[in-house]
Amino acid sequence: MHEKSLVQSLLKQVEAIMREHHAVSVQAVTVEIGPLSGVESLLVEDAFSELLLNSQIGRPSLNIQAVDLTIRCRDCEQASSSPGLTLKCQLCGSNKVQITHGDEFRLMDVSLQIPAESENSVT
């Protein structure tokens, strides 16, 4: 169960973004979790609500976007999506594949409430 430490890193980044934009609160945080990320969405949600209690960012909602596993074949150089997490090229059957999507845990975007007058002062 390492989701807690990962969510800690996530919240640190959200806090930094909040400061950078002089936001008064954070409304929503969107993350992407791939099926090969080694990160369990339910545990991320639990850790998020627990760790929010000690953070400065208010009570934002957490949106988790699931990503499909997609691979690129090193033999036929084609991309394909991979059902059932099998790491095999769907076109030629080679297992010399590179994961292009599906092993990530990414912070996608953050919705902030910022003071109206500072709207144009931050790029």
Add this chain to the structure above:
Amino acid sequence: MNTVDTVSKTVVINRDVLSEKKRRAAELRQQFTERGILVVNLVSSPGSGKTSLLEATAKCWQGQHKMAVLVGDLATERDAERLRPLVPVEQLTTGGACHLELSLVEKGLAKLPLDDVEFLFIENIGNLVCPASHDLAEHLRVSVLSTTEGDDKPGKYPKMYRTSDALVITKTDLLPYVPFSTEDAIADARTIQPELSAFELCSLTGDGVSQWCDFLVQARRRTVCIPAA
């Protein structure tokens, strides 16, 4: 009440949650590369024989290559105590956490005499899930799998094997007594990571240990800056 007019704004980030930790790990790895130290992160389930493998490696290299070990343990010092008579060891106690973090590694490093070390081993916590996500500044990630476990393990823990550079199958002296096929295990792992180097050995008898040690010496030659003698 003093209310401020606010507007909503969505900031697009699209960044790996661990990007900052990965950047720090890459920096530290570069320092190891420049100092001529090959860093090896050993991952496995509990009881696969990581400590025995390190003992066997130390014995194989006695007087030839210098190694040091960072031992991750949930609570006890037992593994560190076993290795201490052989090599410099520093214990990292996680207090129950399921994986080692870079900050713990950095803390342990400060206490190791690294000046003439050629190989630094990190003995990770016995767990095949969580350590897979954490870059500890290693050059090589090595999965250790014992013959008393299932030979279908690689398929069950794809991320761990996917991110490993080598697989070491331990306790081969037990092969006559256990339903374990080293060929199946290696083939299973290579469907996930086709470039995986694989070794079969017995730390107790020393069978196969020198091939593993040679691999590490070669890997060090290829990977780090070795000062001219």
